Amino acid sequence: MSASYQTMFGWIVWRDLILAWRRRADVLATLFFFIIVTSLFPLGIGPEPQTLRTIAPGIVWVAALLASMLSLGRIFGNDYQDGTLEQLLLTPQPTYFVVLGKVLAHWLVSEVPLVIIAPVLGLQFGLSQNSLAIVVVSLLLGTPVLSLIGSIGAALTLGLRAANVLVALLVLPLYIPVLIFGTGAIEAAVNGTTTQPWLLLLGATLVLALVFAPWATSAALRISVE
């Protein structure tokens, strides 16, 4: 008797979380990358509080994009090399849930720490409390989309030369709507206008990505593993 797809989904998430826990350094490296990149901007641009407040939304989001880029190779990379991925694709459960489980684990491991640390970084840029709340909400809605779209790129570039650079070329243009909606929400909060439309758009993007991205990733995985 084979396990139900819910059980399978749970196992995959749990397994990836354990694996990530055993390689804590990788996870922390992404987090520190995010912190360092955001801290470089004030050094490059100057300590003017007004300027920093204007550029803060863009910097937080661009840094989040780049940081999530770094960890994409880990979603499928190790499983591809040791053959686990092939076994996962051969299971009777739908690949959609295998992918969704791995993406969820990636989000929990690589993106959630960024969301947690982001308000602290926002303080460096002199954002108000209300804006900081929007930073967290917009990242919470937007970063899962980054993981979902990123998983397509990660699956397509499995085992290729220079996969890390290539994945950036493929995925960054597709991230643009998330970047625009996310920064739009924070900017609206900084300017004191309504943030709701931007958050709704982010939510809509998330729903779309949830439905389509794992499907495209499954297709890409089958192509790459074949």
Place this chain on the structure above:
Amino acid sequence: MSKRKMNWYKYAAPANFYPIAGKMIPVFTVLTVLLFVVGLYVGFFIAPTDFQQGESYRIIFIHVPAAWMGMFLYVLMALYAGVGWAFNARLGSMMATAISTTGAIFTFISLVTGSLWGRPAWGVYWVWDARMTSTLILMFLYIGFISLQSSIDDPRRADRAGAVLALVGLINVPIIYFSVQWWNSLHQGSTITAKSFKMAPSMLAAMLILLGACWMYSIAVVLTRLRYIIREREHEAPWLAEAVV
């Protein structure tokens, strides 16, 4: 079943399409030259000078067709790639690969001519206008497709991976376009749009003729590239040795 009915699927086989493409290329080349000559003549000698922009507006005769071609060819490329992937028709995938370079070149031309036109018309080479920004992103999508395909050694995998990427890009194009438009209206301050630009009939005619010329050029070039791709990939097939003497 009437005997006259042609079996179009026959031409999905590279062996059958290769000679046909060879016969089509000269026709489209002649049409390209003809339409370019006529279109450029109408554009430079018949179309009147614009009273606001002077002579500099004439760059639209290449800019607008190039921008349209860049977009059309992306859709076409994604569709061919999708057909090639779904029906396992390798000619479709080869077609997508052949189109990608031409599409990227047209997108690049539209970006360059757009900024050259922007200088006299707006005073700056580049503004983060919604259309220019989304054209730039389209260029990035082309670059992604081409670099993905060229870094995969196995042609079948390159075809399919390219198809997934092109189709994901195709779904994303409208989302990107609208998000860029909203982003643009958010930063209204920096936006400069071309003032209402009324076209004389001869201007429109020149533009449409040159659009036709660009289409014919694309077909001729894509078919030529397709033939090279077929020759490269099927170099062990016996039919090719007979076709290429």
